[in-house]
Amino acid sequence: KNQVEQSPQSLIILEGKNCTLQCNYTVSPFSNLRWYKQDTGRGPVSLTIMTFSENTKSNGRYTATLDADTKQSSLHITASQLSDSASYICVVSANGGSQGNLIFGKGTKLSVKP
Amino acid sequence: DSGVTQTPKHLITATGQRVTLRCSPRSGDLSVYWYQQSLDQGLQFLIQYYNGEERAKGNILERFSAQQFPDLHSELNLSSLELGDSALYFCASSVHSSTGELFFGEGSRLTVL
Numbered sequence: 001k002n003q004v005e006q007s008p009q010s011l012i013i014l015e016g017k018n019c020t021l022q023c024n025y026t027v028s029p030f031s032n033l034r035w036y037k038q039d040t041g042r043g044p045v046s047l048t049i050m051t052f053s054e055n056t057k058s059n060g061r062y063t064a065t066l067d068a069d070t071k072q073s074s075l076h077i078t079a080s081q082l083s084d085s086a087s088y089i090c091v092v093s094a095n096g097g098s099q100g101n102l103i104f105g106k107g108t109k110l111s112v113k114p
Numbered sequence: 115d116s117g118v119t120q121t122p123k124h125l126i127t128a129t130g131q132r133v134t135l136r137c138s139p140r141s142g143d144l145s146v147y148w149y150q151q152s153l154d155q156g157l158q159f160l161i162q163y164y165n166g167e168e169r170a171k172g173n174i175l176e177r178f179s180a181q182q183f184p185d186l187h188s189e190l191n192l193s194s195l196e197l198g199d200s201a202l203y204f205c206a207s208s209v210h211s212s213t214g215e216l217f218f219g220e221g222s223r224l225t226v227l
Contacts, residue, residue: 043116043204043218104156
């Protein structure tokens with residue numbers, strides 16, 4: 001069964017600190033992996049999209065890594081800000097990349113405290 | 115602002131009723147997707163339309179239906195509503211049917227009492 005597991009479920013850090021969120025997947029055949037940021041009650045916003053051949057991608061203070069061999073990805077947030085408080089969702093695309101076959105993780109809820 | 119517009123933002127109704135949620139995709143995007151997000155759950159894919167045609171179907175209940183109109187806006191119809199249908203319903207759009215960036219709307223929050 002195609003699954004995306006994220007850890008931790010929730011995380012509290014102090015402003016200015018770094019953190020790393022994890023995503024493990026059992027999705028086959030793999031096409032791409034995406035990280036989204038979702039503010040409470042808002043729509044998800046894309047941070048990164050990585051294909052099989054990419055093992056790191058950055059978007060400002062966000063850096064995603066992908067290990068297709070171990071089927072693991074991480075999202076590293078550097079110098080966190082209060083506005084980083086949100087849920088971060090890992091999404092894996094299967095079956096040739098069809099948007100209808102996106103498998104969503106349940107997200108990691110990040111709280112950044114002053 | 116993603117460019118995807120969803121209405122209404124909030125909707126409160128009673129069990130057994132029927133509601134329609136509306137989505138206008140980004141200008142130029144041909145694909146529209148509907149997702150359901152229940153409390154503390156991940157997004158669940160419901161259905162995809164591409165240029166007016168149904169392209170993919172997920173875990174959409176028979177009580178739910180959708181369509182995409184010639185002007186590319188889409189509607190999700192939910193009928194015989196149950197308490198468990200209370201959720202955030204998101205619409206997303208993309209240029210292509212199978213690849214590329216997904217842009218999400220702000221969602222419609224449905225509460226069934």
